[in-house]
Amino acid sequence: MSYAALKMIHVTSVVISYLLFSLRSMWKMQDSAALQQRWVKITPHVVDTILLVSAIALAIRIQQDPVHDSWLSAKVIGLLFYIGLGMTALKFGKTRKGRISAWIAAQLVFLYIVLVAVTKNPAVFFLAA
Structure with missing residues (x-):
């Protein structure tokens, strides 16, 4: 996979992870039942895994x-x-x-x-x- 593709995956997962954290935080502050939805419990873990894997792959790619x-x-x-x-x-x-x-x-x-x-x-x- 190219450096550009890895970086795009990484940056996209950073944005999605941050948006999910912000959304979940707002719901938490409001004691919203939305926090109990299945996708809310699973999606952040999937996105954060992609984020971590892409970060490691980028570090290896740029040899740092x-x-x-x-x-x-x-x-x-x-x-x-x-x-x-x-x-x-x-x-x-x-x-x-x-x-x-x-x-x-x-x-x-x-x-x-x-x-x-x-x-x-x-x-x-x-x-x-």
């Missing part, structure tokens, strides 16, 4: 790894924070305020991950300084 490439390390660490915050926002947050705080923090981490991906610089917020 998180051990030697700091921008990729930053993305992986950011992803772990994003997952933890997402789990807090959707499942483990004890209060509505806590879930909303985790959701907002997840948005900031997502932005960081995207900016690192675009700039290939883990210090992306310090570029203007």
Whole structure:
């Protein structure tokens, strides 16, 4: 598979994953019964699997790894924070305020991950300084 095709799959799955997280978060904040639909429980896992597989394939294709490439390390660490915050926002947050705080923090981490991906610089917020 070509680099362009892999990147398109990866970026598309990033967008879909983010939109699904946002939708599920809104439903969670509203205590919506929509969260109980079968597709809502399954689709995010399928999309996130495609996202992860495409990320690994891209890293292999461009011959970069998180051990030697700091921008990729930053993305992986950011992803772990994003997952933890997402789990807090959707499942483990004890209060509505806590879930909303985790959701907002997840948005900031997502932005960081995207900016690192675009700039290939883990210090992306310090570029203007």
